Amino acid sequence: MFHAHNVIIQFEDENSQICTSFTVQPGDICAIVGPSGVGKSTLLSAIAGFETPHSGTLTWDGQDLVSLAVWERPLACLFQSDNIFTHLSVRRNLALGVPRELSNKECVLAIQEVAENLGIGAFLDRPASDLSGGQQQRVGLARALLTNKPLLLLDEPFSALDTETRETAIALLKRITKDYDLAVIIIAHDEADVTALDASLVRLYREPIS
Template identity: 40%
Template sequence: MLRADDLVFAHPGQTSPYHFSLSAEAGEVTAISGASGSGKSTLLDLLAGFLSPSAGTLLLDGTDIAALPPEKRPVSLLLQADNLFDHLTAADNVALGLPKGIDKGTGKEKVRAALAEVGLGEFADKPASTLSGGQKQRVALARTLLRDRPVLLLDEPFSALDDETRRTTRDLVAELTRRHGWHTVLVSHHADDIAALAQRHYRLSDGRLIAA
């Protein structure tokens, strides 16, 4: 279980700090909703390690990870923008998720397997610039598979997709979360995404998370 217990944080000049508490189970999607400026991005930055709380704990299976820097934290972050390099192939973009020092042949096999798992096995040699928005998000998910981190943070990952691509990508996220036992935390403004994906839903209001 991923559990945040009263993570306290205030931006400079912020008079009333945020107090974040939530639980996210392995193999499930936990959704976060709230108005613009309510603190959703701040929460993700705290979970990812880009911001440090002034108090509180962040536990993953009983181990406090709040002091770990972003590169040491068992967390992957997928944004609305896919963060691919358009001049690289799909396979080369996925390979950026490989651990350092891995054997070249083994790495190539892992990349191909990850692309196949997200339904893009035949796109390995396609430049990212030629892929659709949905295909790019799938490549980003394949890269996440290689990182093998148990916490996946999603920040409005479907916003730029058309309705059909949104549904299929959403289904893929749900399946990968179950299959790999990820603790997936989804920030979304879209009620349909939350209803389709989330087993738990928190709403941010007045700097605190409220079970919805």
């Protein structure tokens, strides 16, 4: 279970801060919403380890996350764009996410399984740069699943997708959250997406630094 308790992130140049507490259970989706520029992405960066919160605790199953390096945290991320390495094939992109302790044979099988599950099995040997935006997001998601991390952070992953692809992606996300028993934290701009995802809601707002 992921737990954020009294996490405060300060924006000193603007003399304001955000303060939030929330919990996400495995198999659940939590959507973070708020006006543009409020600090949604900064909060996600802090959970991922790219920023340090001013105060508060971030834990996974009781283990403190703040003291862990980025790569030691039990989480995977998907951003709005640039989630794949375009000079590599889809298969090589996915292989980067496979835990190093797996043998080559296990690695091939894991990639095949996840790729089939996300509907990109046919593209495995194509250059990643040849894929559409929606397909690239799936490759990013597949690699995130391959890392075998229980917490998935998504920073507006649907913003660059057209309506049809977005609906498919939402359905896919709901399915994999249950299938892989993931705790998902997603930044959403559109509240319709939040409703479609059956997600719990965390609303952020700025307050002056006291």
